[in-house]
Amino acid sequence: MCIVLRLVDLFNRVCNPRMGNLAVGRPVQTISQCGSSSPERYCWPVYKMNRCVLHCEVCDASVLHRAHPAASMTDSPFKHPLTWWQSAQGVSIETLQLDLEVEFYFTHLIIIFRSPRPAAMAIERSQDFGRTWSALMLYAHNCSEVFDLEDGQSCTQKYSTAEPCSNGEVIYRALSPWDKLDPYRIDARVHLGITNIRIRLLQPQSCFCQQKLPDASVLTAHYAIYDLILKGGCLCHGHADQCVPAGDQQITHPPVKHMVHGKCVCRHHTTGDHCERCDRLYNDRPWQPANGLTGDAHQCVKCKCNGHAESCHFDKTAWLRSGQRSGGVCDCLHNTSGRHCQHCKSGFYRDSESPSTAPDSCRPCVCNRAGSTYCNPDNGDCVCxxxxxxxxxxxxxxxxxxxxxxxxxxxxxxxxxxxxxxxxxxxxxxxxxxxxxxxxxxxxxxxxxxxxxxxKCVCKQQELGNSKIFCSVKYVYAVKVRVLAAHDKGSHAEVDVKVLKVLWDNSRLRLSRGNQILYPESWTSRGCTCPVLFPGLEYLVVGHEDVKKGRPMVNMKSIVKPWRPSLSRKVHQLLKTKCS
Incomplete structure (x- = not known):
């Protein structure tokens, strides 16, 4: 559950799966096992009447009650407290190895020996599935003699004495209880992540009382371990509270009670075996692990795609430009384009009768590709x-x-x-x-x-006369335009222009530079706009506003002249001084 949990007293909030023994349900590999080739007689010291005596039995791997396999180290210490693994007789170096199917968090290790603890031992881990190994801790009665190291952080004399002769413990902690490390941070993975763990038993030793008994050194020359506890949990970066079998684990390993699985059931809109990335449509900000100290989940944020994408990707440039507020770029569908799929892609236009989020809101343009330069994405009009x-x-x-x-x-x-x-x-x-x-x-x-x-067009155009006549017409705008195209709409004409300069604007249109449509009042059956406007040419247009429809109007009172700077200066002077 996403409540207060503990991982070496650090997992205090956000989502984290339960911890457990990673060795449960998984095979521990050993070099040897007693009685595997033939029955072996072995002994161990016991105290009777304050005297040390040997108690002996036979190990036979083919007989259930006489066998001591590696699986006995990972069975329940409560249900089976007297089961153990035992090496072959006379072995001086033994290795125990646990291979995990995915990377896990590892917090601490506990080994309970039935035999005397070894005089030298190494705990090693791999984070790349056995390709490379590193030592977590070395144990020796004399670190400088065995490992050529001073007794300190990497090697310790602790847990290296033979006493007690049985039930001696070895404990390793990945983090000190006093460390204030956020366990979800990326650098915490360096300390806590493992894919394999290996325990090398390098030097057996006898109890003090055994040393005076005849043949004791031969009959007790073995390693034996009651319990191997490898405490940890699945690696989910604080974004899951439950884990399930990873890959083919469920097929190769039948369900085992209390087994810790490795694939996270992700929350916070994350995905991946370890919730290590954001879900397909939730990449509006970079993925982050949760914060185990503050409790901030750092959820992934959904991209704004207007219903036209099933996935998006994070773009660092967009993230920085937005002031680190939004960095998602939608992988657009439905013939849309733009960072948020807010436009129709080239060759398509927005259907005004469909909602902008509808899958068919962008319709294909019907412009002839050879004859057109542009399809207006807002209405589908063709520019020829x-x-x-x-x-x-x-x-x-x-x-x-x-x-x-x-x-x-x-x-x-x-x-x-x-x-x-x-x-x-x-x-x-x-x-x-x-x-x-x-x-x-x-x-x-x-x-x-x-x-x-x-x-040849019957158009009588307005001339630029004296100032009194000019001002009496009460023009409301004067602009420099380039004519792009003209469209015969049957009952009227529309002239696409690009406004290059606004000389005067006393209308409610708020004209600005850019594309604009002019509406000539006179449209003859001969294909003339009156006044005449040539596609490709630049004009000075001085006209009126259609107040009812809120659009710029051109009629026979308008002044439409080929653009000349001197003419524009004259009009500008009249409007600013004589007509004001």
Missing amino acids: KPGVAGPHCDQCMLGFWGFDEYGCKPCQCAGDCDPYTGDCMIRSLESDHNSTAENHLFRTEELFSALSHPD
Whole structure:
């Protein structure tokens, strides 16, 4: 449970699985076992009537009640207090090794000997599954003689005497009870993590009373251990309170009561065998272990992906730019893009009728790729290349020909030309004897491109007259624009422009530099915007505001002139001084 727990008096809060004997349910490997090849007679000293005498029995690995296997070291000391492992007779060096399937936290080791404790012994561990080993502690009656070390932190004389002859203990603590180390910190893993532990018994010794008994040295020349307790728990960095079998452990090892398992059941939106990383969609800040001293769980934080991602990754640059508040970058789905999947990716636009979190909120654009330069991601409108027209930018404008990936080329004619070959197409006015002069004029004008020949559009544009006339019109904005494209919406036109400079703004529109749509009031059947606006050219536009619809308006009272700095200065002076 995620409550107050203890690991050498340090696991005081956050989540931590229960501690236990890591040796339970796992095989302890030894070099030898008494009676494994044939029955062996062995003895041990006992005191009777204040006299030391030998008591002898036979060890036979093939007979259950006479066998002393390694498993007897890890059975319950309460249910089976008188079972033990015993080495072969006459062995001087013996090794006990426990291999773990994953890395565990290890806090302390207790060995209870049935034979006299060895005069020299080493406890070693591996943190890389046996590839390399390091000594945790060396024990010897004389450290300088056995290990060429001074008695101190790495070697001690403690636990190296033969007395007591039986039930002598060896205790090793990974951390001192007085250490104030957060057990979840990464550097704590250096002290507490193990994958293997090895105990080397290097020098047997006899009890003092045995030394005067005949044949005692031969019959008692063995190691024997009642209990091996390797206290620890699964390594979860403070993010789990329960562990389950790791990998194929459940298959290779049948369930054993009180066995400590190695795979964490992670909380705090973490994942991995050791809860060592954040879950797929919870990488908005870097993974951290919990703090065992303050109790802060350091939970992983969910990325803000607007429902368009199943995973995200942590980006250090984004984290630093945000002032270490947010560093998640979403792995976007559903044709979305952006750090938070807040945009539609190129070639898609946002469907205004669908919620922004809906999987189908980004719809594919229907713009012709060859004829368009851009699909507006907000509404799907196509921005056509020069000379290209149509809602999908899939045909040449009137007066243009040769549709390809570069757009359409202007006709080199006084009139229209074939849209595929560029050949000029001229019709005679006398070909229709029933038409009126006005209709003749109209049909003739239809042959001309309004963009190439704007004089053929019937538009009477406003001129820049004297200051009284200019001010009486009460213009509300003056801007420098570049015309990007024009769209025939049937009942009206929309002209996409890029505002390059705001000279005057007395409207409620709050015009600024960037893309903007102008709405011409006059849109003729000949494809003219009145006043005429050419895609690709820059203009000075002085106009009014459609108050009801809140948008910039261009009409026959507007001033639309090809951009000249001198003209803009004149307009700016009139608006600032004469009309104020």
